Amino acid sequence: MIKIDQALCDLCGTCVGVCPVDCMAMSDKILEIDEDTCISCKFCIQVCPMEALSEGESHEA
Amino acid sequence: MKHNWDMIVVGGGPAGTVAARYAAQKGVSVLVLEKDREIGLPVRCGEGVSIRGLEMYTPVNPKWICREISSVDFYAPDGRLVELDFSLKGAILDRRLFDRDLADLAVQAGAVVKTRANVTGLLLDNGIVTGVKVQIRHEEYVLRSRIVIAADGVESRIARQAGIKTAVTPENMDCCVQVTAHGIKFNPDALSFYMKREYAPGGYVWVFPKSETSANVGLGISGNNTHLISPYRSLMKFLGDTFPDASWSGLVAGGVPTDKTLKQITAPGLMVAGDAARMVNPLSGGGIHAAMSSGKLAADTAVEALEKNDISREFLQRYANAWHEKSGKNHEGLFRLKEIVNKLTDEDLNSLGEKMAAIPKEKRSLTRIFKAVVWNKPRLILDVARAFSGI
Ligand SMILES: Cc1cc2nc3c(=O)[nH]c(=O)nc-3n(C[C@H](O)[C@H](O)[C@H](O)COP(=O)(O)OP(=O)(O)OC[C@H]3O[C@@H](n4cnc5c(N)ncnc54)[C@H](O)[C@@H]3O)c2cc1C
Ligand code: SF4
Ligand code: SF4
Numbered sequence: 001m002i003k004i005d006q007a008l009c010d011l012c013g014t015c016v017g018v019c020p021v022d023c024m025a026m027s028d029k030i031l032e033i034d035e036d037t038c039i040s041c042k043f044c045i046q047v048c049p050m051e052a053l054s055e056g057e058s059h060e061a
Numbered sequence: 062m063k064h065n066w067d068m069i070v071v072g073g074g075p076a077g078t079v080a081a082r083y084a085a086q087k088g089v090s091v092l093v094l095e096k097d098r099e100i101g102l103p104v105r106c107g108e109g110v111s112i113r114g115l116e117m118y119t120p121v122n123p124k125w126i127c128r129e130i131s132s133v134d135f136y137a138p139d140g141r142l143v144e145l146d147f148s149l150k151g152a153i154l155d156r157r158l159f160d161r162d163l164a165d166l167a168v169q170a171g172a173v174v175k176t177r178a179n180v181t182g183l184l185l186d187n188g189i190v191t192g193v194k195v196q197i198r199h200e201e202y203v204l205r206s207r208i209v210i211a212a213d214g215v216e217s218r219i220a221r222q223a224g225i226k227t228a229v230t231p232e233n234m235d236c237c238v239q240v241t242a243h244g245i246k247f248n249p250d251a252l253s254f255y256m257k258r259e260y261a262p263g264g265y266v267w268v269f270p271k272s273e274t275s276a277n278v279g280l281g282i283s284g285n286n287t288h289l290i291s292p293y294r295s296l297m298k299f300l301g302d303t304f305p306d307a308s309w310s311g312l313v314a315g316g317v318p319t320d321k322t323l324k325q326i327t328a329p330g331l332m333v334a335g336d337a338a339r340m341v342n343p344l345s346g347g348g349i350h351a352a353m354s355s356g357k358l359a360a361d362t363a364v365e366a367l368e369k370n371d372i373s374r375e376f377l378q379r380y381a382n383a384w385h386e387k388s389g390k391n392h393e394g395l396f397r398l399k400e401i402v403n404k405l406t407d408e409d410l411n412s413l414g415e416k417m418a419a420i421p422k423e424k425r426s427l428t429r430i431f432k433a434v435v436w437n438k439p440r441l442i443l444d445v446a447r448a449f450s451g452i
Contacts, residue, residue: 018229018231018234027196043231046284047234049238049282050314
């Protein structure tokens with residue numbers, strides 16, 4: 001499960017651009033991950049410039 | 062709001078607004094949907110461009126230009142400075158103004174631009190794109206259009222719904238952070254690049270002047286190398302090491318897809334443009350020019366398709382063909398060059414710097430640099446030969 005630290009996230013969309021199963025969605029206010037579709041490849045964690053993503057229990061920071 | 066349009070553009074960046082302007086000028090009814098609350102903000106960009114490149118797609122408003130650029134300064138990892146004369150006239154933009162004015166020009170041509178409009182999906186009829194679903198405040202609207210342009214930037218989710226694979230691998234995503242640094246001592250007439258691997262493995266640090274004493278200072282790291290150092294941490298380190306007395310503002314993150322252009326940039330009723338189509342110059346990471354160029358080409362094909370009432374993939378392929386004819390080969394070459402340059406170590410870059418510094422300034426050209434790279438590293442000759450023979 002991928003945890004988003006909303007305080008660090010800059011809504012830049014870099015993670016969305018690498019997600020191979022398109023399970024990340026972003027508005028101008030929030031980034032969300034559809035946990036049921038996520039395959040835990042961790043590409044998103046790898047590319048986040050702000051260290052806003054990590055592996056965790058729940059995606060609510 | 063009108064529910065039927067000739068053309069809907071998703072994304073209000075340069076690709077989207079240039080496409081909208083050229084189509085609207087030909088009498089096409091165009092709606093641009095942008096999820097952010099204001100066009101042009103936040104600015105996730107170093108703002109470096111060639112003025113000649115801009116002039117091809119828009120009259121240039123002097124207010125957009127923060128600073129004109131006359132040279133390029135490369136800093137080798139050992140600190141050696143190699144200066145290059147810039148053959149193209151360069152500029153640092155105010156992208157907030159620039160993006161906003163491009164949108165205004167589209168509106169003046171007859172397009173409608175809507176912000177805070179988050180497109181959540183495509184309408185598909187037997188595999189043909191026939192419009193979009195968009196969220197505005199709490200309402201979801203279903204809007205029909207004969208053609209959709211996906212100009213939704215690095216995220217590029219829209220085209221995926223039409224079956225186009227747009228996700229790039231981390232290796233080909235440059236993970237960037239940038240600040241505007243104030244009160245710094247530097248060359249305010251040059252684009253400065255710091256090539257040190259310690260700061261930017263598989264990328265570089267840029268210092269692009271906004272005024273005599275302030276600059277966009279940022280860096281990009283290939284997604285494959287972020288385990289070595291995170292972009293945010295690395296930028297903080299670079300600032301501390303290089304401009305210890307600077308104050309900074311405007312910290313932004315951003316992703317630059319430095320991949321090959323998507324194999325497929327059209328589907329029935331759909332064209333993909335700009336960053337969404339992965340058209341950024343893969344070596345430099347610059348994408349403003351390609352965004353505008355592809356926006357114009359997509360609009361040209363859209364106008365023809367609407368006239369002929371043919372939105373089939375075959376017809377829209379004209380756009381893909383036009384892009385490949387204009388930029389395809391060059392783009393592929395730059396991608397291969399990026400792969401080569403990314404393999405250079407700090408030692409390679411140092412001895413390259415040394416060789417370059419030995420060439421008189423007026424004779425330093427990109428071709429010479431390129432040759433020096435090849436001489437410098439015999440193994441690379443093989444790679445370069447491969448790169449250009451198309452393997
Ligand atoms: C840190 C950084 C520095 C850079 N520096 C330079 C530089 O110095 N020079 C240069 O030439 N290029 C630079 N680039 C690249 C350049 O910024 C891009 O190539 C350029 O902005 C691409 O234009 P575009 O119109 O394709 O996409 P964008 O400008 O990204 O516009 C896409 C728009 O679509 C919107 N959008 C996305 N999804 C939706 C949706 N579902 N619904 C509605 N709207 C949506 C986004 O909010 C965004 O406004 C840099 C990029 C980064 C990240
Ligand atoms: S890459 Fe990081 S900062 Fe950017 S949107 Fe994703 S989580 Fe947020
Ligand atoms: S772990 Fe992989 S699948 Fe899950 S959200 Fe991140 S990129 Fe997408």
